[in-house]
Amino acid sequence: MKHIAKSVKPIQRTTLATAAFEQLIAxxxxxxxxxxxxxxxxxxxxxxxxxxxxxxxxxxxxMELVGMLNSRVGDGTFVCPRSEFLSRPMMWAFTEMDKTExxxxxxxRLIIEEGLAGLAAEHGTNAQIDAINKTVQAMGDCIARNxxxxxxxxxxxxxxxxxxxxxxxxxxxxxxRNLMRHGIQFKLLLPGVSPTILKDHLAIYQAIKKxxxxxxxxxxxxHLLETMKLVSFAIKQHQR
Amino acid sequence: MKHIAKSVKPIQRTTLATAAFEQLIAxxxxxxxxxxxxxxxxxxxxxxxxxxxxxxxxxxxxMELVGMLNSRVGDGTFVCPRSEFLSRPMMWAFTEMDKTExxxxxxxRLIIEEGLAGLAAEHGTNAQIDAINKTVQAMGDCIARNxxxxxxxxxxxxxxxxxxxxxxxxxxxxxxRNLMRHGIQFKLLLPGVSPTILKDHLAIYQAIKKxxxxxxxxxxxxHLLETMKLVSFAIKQHQR
DNA sequence: ACGTATTTGTTCGTATGTATC
DNA sequence: GGATACATACGAACAAATACG
Numbered sequence: 082m083k084h085i086a087k088s089v090k091p092i093q094r095t096t097l098a099t100a101a102f103e104q105l106i107a108x109x110x111x112x113x114x115x116x117x118x119x120x121x122x123x124x125x126x127x128x129x130x131x132x133x134x135x136x137x138x139x140x141x142x143x144m145e146l147v148g149m150l151n152s153r154v155g156d157g158t159f160v161c162p163r164s165e166f167l168s169r170p171m172m173w174a175f176t177e178m179d180k181t182e183x184x185x186x187x188x189x190r191l192i193i194e195e196g197l198a199g200l201a202a203e204h205g206t207n208a209q210i211d212a213i214n215k216t217v218q219a220m221g222d223c224i225a226r227n228x229x230x231x232x233x234x235x236x237x238x239x240x241x242x243x244x245x246x247x248x249x250x251x252x253x254x255x256x257x258r259n260l261m262r263h264g265i266q267f268k269l270l271l272p273g274v275s276p277t278i279l280k281d282h283l284a285i286y287q288a289i290k291k292x293x294x295x296x297x298x299x300x301x302x303x304h305l306l307e308t309m310k311l312v313s314f315a316i317k318q319h320q321r
Numbered sequence: 322m323k324h325i326a327k328s329v330k331p332i333q334r335t336t337l338a339t340a341a342f343e344q345l346i347a348x349x350x351x352x353x354x355x356x357x358x359x360x361x362x363x364x365x366x367x368x369x370x371x372x373x374x375x376x377x378x379x380x381x382x383x384m385e386l387v388g389m390l391n392s393r394v395g396d397g398t399f400v401c402p403r404s405e406f407l408s409r410p411m412m413w414a415f416t417e418m419d420k421t422e423x424x425x426x427x428x429x430r431l432i433i434e435e436g437l438a439g440l441a442a443e444h445g446t447n448a449q450i451d452a453i454n455k456t457v458q459a460m461g462d463c464i465a466r467n468x469x470x471x472x473x474x475x476x477x478x479x480x481x482x483x484x485x486x487x488x489x490x491x492x493x494x495x496x497x498r499n500l501m502r503h504g505i506q507f508k509l510l511l512p513g514v515s516p517t518i519l520k521d522h523l524a525i526y527q528a529i530k531k532x533x534x535x536x537x538x539x540x541x542x543x544h545l546l547e548t549m550k551l552v553s554f555a556i557k558q559h560q561r
Numbered sequence: 562a563c564g565t566a567t568t569t570g571t572t573c574g575t576a577t578g579t580a581t582c
Numbered sequence: 583g584g585a586t587a588c589a590t591a592c593g594a595a596c597a598a599a600t601a602c603g
Contacts, residue, residue: 096571185404185490195436253411337590394600
């Protein structure tokens with residue numbers, strides 16, 4: 082006796098913990114609760130949600146596992162900085178990830194970031210585009226001083242992301258980058274790649290500066306295709 | 322009375338739940354439990370671990386919420402395929418925000434779906450591409466019979482999504498579609514739009530069939546830009 | 562087609578350890 | 583030291599969904 086009506090939305094039964102988890106994620110991702118903020122006490126929060134403490138705790142533990150929350154006994158539960166999201170259990174996920182799965186992640190990142198570059202060229206304010214330039218300069222300085230370019234690399238992509246002005250896409254990129262962080266680190270350890278990255282970044286910046294979305298997308302695509310090659314190479318190196 | 326000695330590592334006080342899901346993760350990654358396998362029942366497992374059921378449940382639930390396990394009442398708990406786990410972070414980024422601009426959602430959808438169309442043209446199997454064609458035919462039938470094209474429309478986009486073969490992007494798109502579900506319904510209520518949609522779908526299918534990613538992306542882009550216009554128009558109509 | 566056993570979902574009460582003031 | 587606020591942990595009980603004979 083299925084299919085009584087075709088278009089009834091399939092009410093998927095979801096557990097209380099799942100519902101609570103979704104609420105928690107929403108509050109953290111959309112910035113209602115910012116990094117370092119302290120959440121209401123478990124006893125208060127479960128009252129607000131209208132569920133028992135046990136159920137809420139299951140959701141909180143999951144948030145802790147993915148690195149979004151941090152609980153300390155006798156103290157409280159706090160929101161972690163975004164850079165820590167997904168950073169904990171991912172070591173295993175990455176080293177064990179097989180080639181097709183890694184490819185899926187990078188493909189997704191390529192598509193999102195290509196889109197962001199286009200949007201940045203279209204809608205970015207001059208100030209936001211200057212900010213991109215600053216990160217390019219900063220990376221140049223890092224290379225000159227022979228320092229790690231990890232932070233500068235991240236800063237560049239975040240600056241482009243900001244200029245695009247779409248928080249949904251920015252958030253998703255941040256998640257994907259966190260997911261791949263270890264691979265990116267390996268990539269940056271490869272000798273002689275930093276100048277190449279810098280050149281790519283510069284090209285992307287210039288296309289955005291010229292307000293040329295197609296060129297910006299193309300430059301970003303080129304940069305990330307290079308990255309994909311480097312990351313998979315770096316991981317192979319690292320595994321042996 | 323802190324800092325008695327600088328170099329002693331503060332002993333990480335780890336909770337039972339944390340310890341439990343370290344065990345769980347270990348069993349999953351080293352292949353003791355493979356994707357699709359069923360775990361021992363909660364009551365057995367907590368005895369094996371020597372902890373209370375509530376503590377074990379916090380770990381199990383956390384694993385479930387991040388997409389590593391899947392529990393069904395009356396049945397058991399099963400190991401998920403890893404793509405499930407890898408999809409989650411990107412989906413979390415697309416959770417409801419208090420001030421989610423419909424425009425941002427549609428922009429994100431445009432970018433993802435454009436990418437999916439390109440991937441489908443590149444990597445889709447012939448069978449998958451045939452499946453796209455079937456949905457186009459089905460929509461034609463619906464229009465001929467003057468029925469709602471809502472399901473056929475959804476089926477088309479799902480089929481393209483399948484052909485692209487990237488679960489991360491597919492799942493994320495699903496999330497975005499849920500966010501703007503209301504808008505889509507409005508669109509389809511507008512008189513006379515169905516034939517236009519059908520034409521768009523056909524063009525997209527043909528480009529994919531010809532294995533032309535650039536054309537497929539362009540056609541999808543055109544289709545979704547039309548949709549964006551229609552949706553915002555429909556919403557304006559609906560509001561007055 | 563119908564029970565019954567199995568399994569997860571959910572709640573409550575209670576006790577304990579820890580941090581802060 | 584004492585008071586307070588908080589997370590951690592346990593066990594018991596019942597509800598609800600599913601599988602299986």
